[in-house]
Amino acid sequence: MYHSCCCPHRGDLCGRPEFCATNLWIYGDADHDAGFTRFEKDPSRPFPVLFISFPSAKDPTFAERYPGRSTIEVVAPIPYGMFDRWADTAWKRRGAEYNEHKQTLTARLQKELERNVPATCGKIEAAEISTPLSTRHFANYQNGEIYGASCVPARFRARVFGARTPFRNLFLTGQDACTLGVSGALFGGVITASAILRRNLMGVVSRPGG
Ligand SMILES: Cc1cc2nc3c(=O)[nH]c(=O)nc-3n(C[C@H](O)[C@H](O)[C@H](O)COP(=O)(O)OP(=O)(O)OC[C@H]3O[C@@H](n4cnc5c(N)ncnc54)[C@H](O)[C@@H]3O)c2cc1C
Structure with a gap:
């Protein structure tokens, strides 16, 4: 695992009751292109990159307003093709198979979160996932590409x-x-x-x- 972050805490509890404001960029391979190519061919393989951040830790008043609670964001790439078959369905009405697919992905991401930030184990009360179709629906990016055109x-x-x-x-x-x-x-x-x-x-x- 290749962790990249801007403070030395690696997202563990920093001796404080809340998570720290560090962003974690976690790569499974130092060769990023190879990692992405492998994943595109077989999305059941480990995610080539995970971005984990703690938005509540960046809000100076959050702990005061919601003592003992945190929010966590986990972002991973996923090929749009995996969702193509639901492209013509409507938001919140994409069907049971889509919902099951989302559940599977949620479980995969949560497992990765718990592996990389062990302090979260058994502490997740609510989890919600969005897919490339969500990004397409809300922001009109045709293939759910959250960062717009490829930066090549x-x-x-x-x-x-x-x-x-x-x-x-x-x-x-x-x-x-x-x-x-x-x-x-x-x-x-x-x-x-x-x-x-x-x-x-x-x-x-x-x-x-x-
Ligand atoms: C889950 C998620 C996490 C992210 N995390 C990060 C992060 O940690 N750091 C980071 O730097 N970036 C992050 N990003 C990416 C970041 O949000 C985008 O790079 C940024 O918002 C792009 O800004 P923008 O103004 O170009 O476009 P947008 O913010 O996408 O704004 C475009 C707006 O145009 C509207 N629109 C589209 N089509 C039409 C139309 N035909 N008519 C009228 N309105 C229209 C959309 O609804 C949207 O409101 C994340 C994105 C997502 C989805």
Whole structure:
């Protein structure tokens, strides 16, 4: 197992009654591409990466409001093809087989959580899972791709990604105007505002108090 995190606590209880704010990135193989390729061919194999975080630990008032409780997020990749057959079904009405599939995935993720963060064993009171179809339903990403277009070199060379479009006064923004993730989407906003105002705002937002 390859753990990558930004504090030394590895997500165990840090001698405190709540989980710490560390994000855990857990890889089963140092060769990430090989891990993903193996998993895509056979999704019953171990997840190639797991992201585990403790949102409640990042909320300074959570412990006060909900003493002795925590929230945990576990994110793992899954091929959209596994859900294709339910693509034409409606949210919450996808049928018993889909629900069973979700239960199986929930159990797999919970097992991984308990293995990597033993302090959670026997402590999970409620678990809820979303699938690529959930992301498609709520955010309109056609294949449930939570990070938008693939971040491969071709993407950064393609002119279609960016704030400007061939249409006058039509601008794009968010992660596909810059790069993936919340911070990528935020900077996508800066790039778009710069394009609209015809002024480079990067210096403004990177100035302390800017
Ligand atoms: C479960 C999950 C966990 C995540 N965890 C992290 C994390 O820890 N760190 C991180 O950096 N990123 C994380 N992400 C990714 C992050 O949420 C995205 O990178 C980010 O939200 C992209 O921002 P955006 O503004 O480009 O697009 P979005 O936030 O997807 O916003 C696009 C909006 O447009 C709306 N929309 C789509 N189509 C239409 C339409 N036709 N008409 C009108 N509205 C439309 C959607 O409903 C949505 O509200 C996570 C995503 C998910 C799903």
